[in-house]
Amino acid sequence: MKLYRTSESILVERDGRFFKVQREWDDLICDPQLMEHLKALTAEDESPAPSPSTLIAPIENQEVWAAGVTYFKSREARMEESKDAGGGTFYDRIYDAARPEIFFKATGRRVIGPGGAVRVRSDANWSVPEPELTLVINSQGRMIGYTIGNDMSSRDIEGENPLYLPQAKIYDGSCALGPCILLAAEPLPSSTRISIQISRGSDLAFSEATTLAELKRTPKELIEFLFRDNSFPHGVFLMTGTGIIPDDKFTLASRDNIAITIDSIGTLENYVQ
DSSP states (O other), rough: OOOEEEOOEEEEEOOOOOEEOOOOOOHHHOOOOOOHHHHOOOGEEEEEOOOOGBBBBBBBSEEEEEEOEEEEEHHHHHHHHGGGOOOOOHHHHHHHHOOEEEEEEEEEEEOOOTTEEEEOOOOOOOOOOEEEEEEETTSSSSSEEEEEEEEEEHHHHHHGGGHHHHHHOOTTTEEEEEEEEEEEOOOOOOOEEEEEEEEEETTTEEEEEEEGGBBBBBBHHHHHHHHHTTOOOOEEEEEESSSSOOTTTTOOOOOOOEEEEEETTTEEEEOOO
């Protein structure tokens, strides 16, 4: 099953049919009987499929957090970008450490939905999107599903000094989620493919793919660390890191189109403001 949030309603897709859910978003996400409630919907609740243009980010009062250096390629890239600032070995240590890197990413109001405009920082010169499998977790710390996340990042700012990471990661329009939530309590197969295509006008500016087999940390491990001494009364989204990083010569430009696809979930498409 998949959950969609539109500008007017909440819809669940079940066996190819769509049903309207008469609940508030925050209450629904944290309902311990969520699956049972959605399975109980009948023909009386059936609705047409949502138009892509009506979809909004599947978030309201949840926070978005992110994990870093969870893929070997991310480790290599971040070591390279920060080596001149003396922070190169930090990321090597994080990759091998028992404790993962976890940081705050966005509040709900800062998150961009499908089709919306993401932003690059006005004081950044090297900006990239980071395609990430994103966990959806209820207030009890139980994973209820997955969505697609785009962790917009200013690589030059973080590379200048690792302590600048919040400025490189957290700003208006720096996070996109969608197009839906794939409801699932079990881990996705390691063969699950994550791909990204960045188009500039009629040209393909960048394209790459990876699989979850390259992800070093498990969802269970990341959730356990996130919920240590933290509470999330409305639930929380946790981005799991990226294994796709454009080469050092690439930076996003205004009007670039970013399409991130993850098997079983769908495609999150945004453009750069």
